[in-house]
Amino acid sequence: MPPEVERRLSAILSADVVGYSRLMAADEQATVRTITAYREQIGSLVGDHRGRVVDATGDSRSRSSRAFSSRHSTGSRRIPR
Numbered sequence: 001m002p003p004e005v006e007r008r009l010s011a012i013l014s015a016d017v018v019g020y021s022r023l024m025a026a027d028e029q030a031t032v033r034t035i036t037a038y039r040e041q042i043g044s045l046v047g048d049h050r051g052r053v054v055d056a057t058g059d060s061r062s063r064s065s066r067a068f069s070s071r072h073s074t075g076s077r078r079i080p081r
Helices: 020-026 028-048
Strands: 010-015 052-055 061-066
Touching: 020 028, 028 052
Parallel strands: none
Antiparallel strands: 010 061, 052 061
C-alpha cells in the first residue's frame, strides 16, 4: 500500500522592479533604500498571509503560501511609493 501523500494548494507570487537598471544608474543609494523598504513591506504582507519568501535575487521576489481561503483578498495589490 503506498504511503499517504499530503497535498496542498499554493499561491505563487513573482514581483519585479520595472526600470531597475535605470533607477540604479540614476541614484543607486536612493534605489537601494526604496527597494529595501519595499522588501520589508512585501515580507510583512507575505507573513500576514502565512507565506514565506522562497527567493530574493537582485530586484525580484518569489513567494509561496497556501492558497487563500475565501475570506482573504485576491488579486493585485500595489505597494504605494
